Amino acid sequence: MQQSSSSSSSRLMQQLWERWTSSVKNLQEDPWVARLMTTRIGQYVSSHPFLALTLLMFSIMAALPVGIFLTFALVTAIVSATGFVFVEVILLIVGGLTLLSILVGIALFSLLVSVVVNAFISSIPSQLKNYFTHWAKNGVNQAQKTENETSGLKEL
Numbered sequence: 001m002q003q004s005s006s007s008s009s010s011r012l013m014q015q016l017w018e019r020w021t022s023s024v025k026n027l028q029e030d031p032w033v034a035r036l037m038t039t040r041i042g043q044y045v046s047s048h049p050f051l052a053l054t055l056l057m058f059s060i061m062a063a064l065p066v067g068i069f070l071t072f073a074l075v076t077a078i079v080s081a082t083g084f085v086f087v088e089v090i091l092l093i094v095g096g097l098t099l100l101s102i103l104v105g106i107a108l109f110s111l112l113v114s115v116v117v118n119a120f121i122s123s124i125p126s127q128l129k130n131y132f133t134h135w136a137k138n139g140v141n142q143a144q145k146t147e148n149e150t151s152g153l154k155e156l
Contacts, residue, residue: 027033036042045052 028037037046045055
């Protein structure tokens with residue numbers, strides 16, 4: 001029984017090795033990889049497999065943190081841009097409402113001053129007219145009295 005399991009495991013390992021070699025062969029035949037391998041860097045990496053494995057592992061392991069950082073930077077830029085727009089809109093709304101309330105206050109103050117000034121303009125002349133007519137009548141009566149008195153003195 002142990003021999004059958006070891007033969008099946010060796011056959012499984014052989015199948016895995018064949019799949020691996022075919023995958024590597026397909027990768028080496030890829031035009032992009034073939035073009036990279038003809039460069040000086042590609043030739044250096046193929047002559048130093050430990051360095052190639054290190055670079056491959058670093059690239060794979062660094063992809064996730066770099067991707068997370070770039071996503072964070074993009075989201076931060078988008079949020080700050082939209083936040084800036086929202087803050088500007090809020091500031092414009094607050095400023096507009098403040099301006100509107102100030103203008104309404106100025107309009108009400110102008111209306112109140114206008115009512116008071118119109119009340120004074122319409123009431124003061126009539127009060128002065130009443131006062132001066134009363135004064136004029138009293139003044140005429142007194143003038144007549146003094147005139148009568150002075151004319152009575154002249155007659156004596």
